[in-house]
Amino acid sequence: EDQVTQSPEALRLQEGESSSLNCSYTVSGLRGLFWYRQDPGKGPEFLFTLYSAGEEKEKERLKATLTKKESFLHITAPKPEDSATYLCAVAPSSGYNKLIFGAGTRLAVHP
């Protein structure tokens, strides 16, 4: 069964304290792995798409990496405005383009 597990469930950081979020996945074939940011009560905001092992994408203080079993979202020198829930999702390669999400990591960055 296709499955996505994110860890930790919640993470509290001090401003400037770098860290990484983990996304482990099991899928029969991978069309793509996606990272989204979600603020409370709002829709997910697209961050990155990764397609193959070894691929990396960067945007401001965020960097996403992909291996055959997991993906990491590295946050460098975070600011309070980076506080949000970060969602990881996979799209299986077979059939239609549905996303299978993990439960997310709630990140709180304190000044």
Added chain:
Amino acid sequence: ETGVTQSPTHLIKTRGQQVTLRCSSQSGHNTVSWYQQALGQGPQFIFQYYREEENGRGNFPPRFSGLQFPNYSSELNVNALELDDSALYLCASSRGGDTQYFGPGTRLTVL
């Protein structure tokens, strides 16, 4: 470029009633997917529409149904509402199998 829009923003219904949620896809996108997100969880795939046909469905009962119109906008209908249907309903649009972009969601409360 206009993003994905959803209406209404919030909705309160009582058990047994029916509800219709609406979604306008992003310009140039021909595929619409619907997700249900319970509090503290990741979004769960309901179904997907492409060229006005349902081309994939998650583990949701038949009382969840949908439509896609020629302009690619979409509706989600839920009959015989249950308390567990209370959730954030998210619409996402894409160009076929490409990255899905989400709307702001509709918060449904069933009393």
